[in-house]
Amino acid sequence: MSVSKKIVNDFVANGIEFVTTVPCKQLGGVIAAVEKEPSIYHIPSNKEDEGMGLCAGAFMGGKRPAIIMQNTAIGVTVNTLVTLTQFYRMPLPMLISYRGELKEPVACQVEMAVHTKALLNQLNIPTYHFHQPGDEQELDAILKYTFMCNKPVAILTDATFWGGY
Amino acid sequence: MIRSEIIRDIAPILRDQLVVCNIGLPSQELHMIDDQASTFYMLGTMGLSSSIGLGVALAQQKTVISIDGDGSVLTNLGTLPTIANNVADNFILLIIDNGSYGSTGDQPTYAGKKTSLTAVARACGCENVIECHAEETGVVLQAAIDSKVMTVIVAKCESGNIKVPVITKDPVVIRDRFMNEVVRTDE
Numbered sequence: 566m567s568v569s570k571k572i573v574n575d576f577v578a579n580g581i582e583f584v585t586t587v588p589c590k591q592l593g594g595v596i597a598a599v600e601k602e603p604s605i606y607h608i609p610s611n612k613e614d615e616g617m618g619l620c621a622g623a624f625m626g627g628k629r630p631a632i633i634m635q636n637t638a639i640g641v642t643v644n645t646l647v648t649l650t651q652f653y654r655m656p657l658p659m660l661i662s663y664r665g666e667l668k669e670p671v672a673c674q675v676e677m678a679v680h681t682k683a684l685l686n687q688l689n690i691p692t693y694h695f696h697q698p699g700d701e702q703e704l705d706a707i708l709k710y711t712f713m714c715n716k717p718v719a720i721l722t723d724a725t726f727w728g729g730y
Numbered sequence: 731m732i733r734s735e736i737i738r739d740i741a742p743i744l745r746d747q748l749v750v751c752n753i754g755l756p757s758q759e760l761h762m763i764d765d766q767a768s769t770f771y772m773l774g775t776m777g778l779s780s781s782i783g784l785g786v787a788l789a790q791q792k793t794v795i796s797i798d799g800d801g802s803v804l805t806n807l808g809t810l811p812t813i814a815n816n817v818a819d820n821f822i823l824l825i826i827d828n829g830s831y832g833s834t835g836d837q838p839t840y841a842g843k844k845t846s847l848t849a850v851a852r853a854c855g856c857e858n859v860i861e862c863h864a865e866e867t868g869v870v871l872q873a874a875i876d877s878k879v880m881t882v883i884v885a886k887c888e889s890g891n892i893k894v895p896v897i898t899k900d901p902v903v904i905r906d907r908f909m910n911e912v913v914r915t916d917e
Binding site: 583606608609610611612614615616617618619620621622623624625626627628630644645647648649652653654655 | 750770772773774775777778780781782783784785786787788789790806808809811812816901902904905908909912913
């Protein structure tokens with residue numbers, strides 16, 4: 566089974582029925598698998614803060630949400646994470662492509678990569694980093710943890726984990 | 731008519747619906763006029779009223795009304811294509827368009843100049859967009875609720891504010907009582 570399919574299976578097994586995505590080449594396989602999964606409502610968003618608003622609404626409407634996005638989104642969404650997701654204590658698994666790490670071909674991506682963990686740390690967001698193939702085995706536990714504690718939780722997935730570009 | 735007068739007018743209609751209310755003065759006005767557990771007051775995050783409301787509408791069956799402002803829609807303009815392409819017939823977006831950023835001192839917005847949010851919403855693919863005068867808002871809103879078709883309402887009004895207290899309720903309380911209203915079944 567592909568890693569993308571396994572990730573989506575973990576979403577489904579944890580009751581996630583509402584997923585918003587902002588595209589990333591590295592996460593293209595997961596996004597395609599989300600789109601194909603009949604038990605998930607896939608709603609692409611135009612910007613990640615909009616996506617977090619949709620997820621907040623879906624959660625209050627009774628559906629477990631998740632967001633799939635690039636790490637550049639952390640720069641976009643600080644206010645939303647703090648004044649919506651955290652302030653109202655809502656769970657939000659964030660599956661993030663960690664661009665700008667080893668094997669990155671685009672120099673500009675590194676500029677955000679060097680701030681990614683520092684920002685997540687500053688925001689007190691529990692952060693997990695999938696670096697080696699097989700690290701995805703922790704996803705099920707991370708999702709359970711997210712919906713237990715009602716917090717946004719970051720899952721960074723880098724190029725080494727995905728096997729390069 | 732100014733925004734607070736529209737809110738006072740439509741409060742009896744909102745009372746029986748799930749409402750997501752925009753940050754700042756709109757939430758403070760509705761909270762003062764007719765606080766309901768079925769209203770989700772935004773205490774932060776300008777621009778996301780329509781996104782939150784659409785999320786609630788897509789996740790369950792009850793009618794959801796997002797009260798937004800022209801300035802807030804402009805700050806999250808990407809919401810209109812998302813709404814247009816994810817039709818939820820239990821969703822109503824009510825944009826109270828006073829052409830100004832009311833909560834920050836009535837600075838003019840582009841919606842009060844050349845930009846028509848009605849035209850923008852239509853161009854984004856929203857199929858039922860109704861622009862109305864402030865005085866008609868209640869009638870148009872009730873018709874939209876009864877139609878059970880996703881509707882975007884742009885209610886044009888004058889800018890201006892009244893004095894209102896800030897909301898001191900705990901955000902988790904606001905969220906929890908709203909979620910209880912989502913699952914409440916009428917007996």
